[in-house]
Amino acid sequence: MNNKEFDNILNECLERLLVKDESLEQCLQRYPEQAAELKPLLETALAAREASAIQPRPDFKARARYQFRSALQERAARKSRTSWGWFPRWATVMAIVLVLVLGGGGTVAAADSSMPDSPLYSVKLATEQTRLTLTFSQMGKARLCARLADRRVAEIAYLANKGDARRVELITQRLDEKLKLLVVLIEGRGGVSIPGMLVAPSAGEAPPETTPPAEDTTLVPEASPPVVITEPGKDWGGSDDAAQNGNRVQLRNTLVSDAARNRAVLHAVLDEVPESTRDALRRALAVSEDGYEEVLEALE
Amino acid sequence: MQDEESLVRRAQKQDQEAFAQIYEEYFDRIYRYITLKIGDAVEAEDLTQQVFLNTLRSISSFKWRGKPFSAWLYRIAHNQVVDYFRKKKRTAVPLEETLVSAGDNPQQAAERKLDIEQVLAAARHLTGAQREVISLRFTSELSIAQVAEVMGKSQGAVKALQHSGIVALRRALSVTENE
Numbered sequence: 011m012n013n014k015e016f017d018n019i020l021n022e023c024l025e026r027l028l029v030k031d032e033s034l035e036q037c038l039q040r041y042p043e044q045a046a047e048l049k050p051l052l053e054t055a056l057a058a059r060e061a062s063a064i065q066p067r068p069d070f071k072a073r074a075r076y077q078f079r080s081a082l083q084e085r086a087a088r089k090s091r092t093s094w095g096w097f098p099r100w101a102t103v104m105a106i107v108l109v110l111v112l113g114g115g116g117t118v119a120a121a122d123s124s125m126p127d128s129p130l131y132s133v134k135l136a137t138e139q140t141r142l143t144l145t146f147s148q149m150g151k152a153r154l155c156a157r158l159a160d161r162r163v164a165e166i167a168y169l170a171n172k173g174d175a176r177r178v179e180l181i182t183q184r185l186d187e188k189l190k191l192l193v194v195l196i197e198g199r200g201g202v203s204i205p206g207m208l209v210a211p212s213a214g215e216a217p218p219e220t221t222p223p224a225e226d227t228t229l230v231p232e233a234s235p236p237v238v239i240t241e242p243g244k245d246w247g248g249s250d251d252a253a254q255n256g257n258r259v260q261l262r263n264t265l266v267s268d269a270a271r272n273r274a275v276l277h278a279v280l281d282e283v284p285e286s287t288r289d290a291l292r293r294a295l296a297v298s299e300d301g302y303e304e305v306l307e308a309l310e
Numbered sequence: 311m312q313d314e315e316s317l318v319r320r321a322q323k324q325d326q327e328a329f330a331q332i333y334e335e336y337f338d339r340i341y342r343y344i345t346l347k348i349g350d351a352v353e354a355e356d357l358t359q360q361v362f363l364n365t366l367r368s369i370s371s372f373k374w375r376g377k378p379f380s381a382w383l384y385r386i387a388h389n390q391v392v393d394y395f396r397k398k399k400r401t402a403v404p405l406e407e408t409l410v411s412a413g414d415n416p417q418q419a420a421e422r423k424l425d426i427e428q429v430l431a432a433a434r435h436l437t438g439a440q441r442e443v444i445s446l447r448f449t450s451e452l453s454i455a456q457v458a459e460v461m462g463k464s465q466g467a468v469k470a471l472q473h474s475g476i477v478a479l480r481r482a483l484s485v486t487e488n489e
Contacts, residue, residue, distance in 0.1 A: 017469035021454060024472075028448070051473075054480040058448040061429045066341045066355060074359045078333055081366055082326045 019044055024055055076146070125168050126177050149257050152195045156265055159188040163272040163298060170283045170291045178290040182297050189301030192265075196308040262309045269302035318379045322370055329369075333362055336380070340387050342449040347391045347441060349430050357394055361387045381459035384446065388460070432482035440475030443468055 019041055026032040026040075034052055038045040066074075121133035138158055145151050162185035169177045276295045283291055320328035340361055345354040364386055372382050433441050439461070446457045454472070458465045 013470065013473075014466060017466070017473045020473055020476075021469050024447075028451075050480055051476045054476050054483065055448065057483065058429055058433075058444055058476070058479060061346055061426050061433075062342060062449045062451065064342045064345050064351065064426060064449070066338065066351075066358070070355045071337070074337070074355070074362075075333070077359065078362055078366070079326075079330065081363055082329055085366060086324055086326060 016044065020048065020051060023048055023052055027052055027055065028059060126165055126181060148195055148198060149261070152192060152261055155188055155192045155195060156268060159185055159192065160268055160272065162188060163275060166294045167275050167279045170279050170287050173284040173287050175287045175290040178287060178294060182294040185294065186297045186301060189305055192305045193308045196305065258309060262306065265302060265305055272298050314379055315374065318372065322372065329366065336383060337362070339450045340383065343384065343387055343445050344391060346430060346433055346445040346449050348394060349434055357390050361390050377459050378456060380452065380456060384460040428483060432479050435482035436475055436478050439471050440478055443471040444475045444479060447472060
């Protein structure tokens with residue numbers, strides 16, 4: 011028998027042994043003349059198959075799956091024009107470096123308190139987006155989102171006091187976006203990237219006429235980051251149902267308080283702002299009230 | 311898994327769910343393949359993840375030309391391993407942490423871990439091509455035809471490598487057991 015014939019017999023036995031689950035004895039009985047030579051080889055093959063019991067560590071697998079899903083979603087978001095693309099590149103890079111490397115510091119603090127007419131405002135938005143992207147739990151994202159909605163209301167009040175109706179309109183859209191994002195997070199619509207409200211136009215689509223020039227950093231539209239949503243009720247930051255429910259109740263209390271305070275703030279400003287800004291501010295009030303109502307309904 | 315061709319075509323059209331299915335289907339197998347090739351379960355984690363990120367980036371370039379998708383995927387994994395050795399300029403390191411299938415009791419798990427470590431140690435005595443065949447056949451459970459596609463060799467050549475690989479593995483295992 012030549013080598014090629016023996017290779018074929020060995021392979022036939024391996025198929026029977028490993029795929030068809032025949033026993034070693036059954037395989038050897040089929041080829042009694044080669045049994046002595048086959049036996050040690052088949053035993054070795056069985057030992058080699060033990061290596062198929064290697065499994066990746068569960069925590070690594072979960073992390074890898076999350077990263078992969080995120081990459082998938084980022085890719086999809088990029089396809090319809092990246093959400094980061096709306097920020098000036100310098101602001102995105104700066105925000106990521108500040109958040110990841112420095113963990114905050116003076117510039118972030120200064121940007122955090124900046125208003126939409128400040129040059130640092132785009133850093134503030136990019137920093138917020140970075141934080142949202144780097145926050146992994148649903149509860150964490152929801153809490154952050156609630157704080158960001160709160161910030162938008164403060165910015166609206168600031169701009170309204172300055173009589174800047176155009177920017178009030180823009181920030182109102184961002185407020186709407188954040189509140190809708192909160193609803194999506196709370197409802198946990200599975201495995202999807204949350205669409206931005208002020209989304210970038212999809213590929214091939216002309217930018218809307220209202221899109222401001224990218225250089226005007228104070229008017230750069232904000233887009234929702236790709237956010238991984240787990241199943242409803244999952245990843246709410248608790249080890250058991252009671253803890254998760256507790257977190258939801260806590261979030262609800264915060265939002266009830268936010269809704270009341272923000273309504274009061276906007277109402278108070280409404281009496282003082284110039285007439286030219288009042289319509290924009292009324293729309294902001296309506297968006298705020300409707301938005302918080304939807305969020306609280308989602309939490310029921 | 312549903313018809314692989316339609317799944318891959320959907321993934322090429324940015325269908326996230328299709329891509330996720332491919333990922334789940336192949337992740338463990340690619341991980342085992344890489345682990346056996348480099349002999350390091352922890353390093354294999356990063357490489358495995360990189361394989362799928364590379365696949366995500368380049369899936370649009372995959373063309374159906376009669377070759378299975380798995381052959382293309384394993385080719386990416388193979389290239390990743392080649393890059394790993396080239397960059398690190400190192401040989402395989404001892405397996406620090408081999409994990410075995412859940413469900414084993416502690417004693418069985420310990421015995422199996424020992425077996426796996428012996429196999430991985432022995433595999434280092436094989437030639438690159440022999441290790442490739444043994445890894446694809448016995449840890450990734452590919453058929454001879456699939457292995458031939460991945461390696462770009464004839465089925466006869468793969469069978470010959472399989473034979474010589476098992477012989478070399480047996481010899482190495484005997485040495486390990488006697489040490």
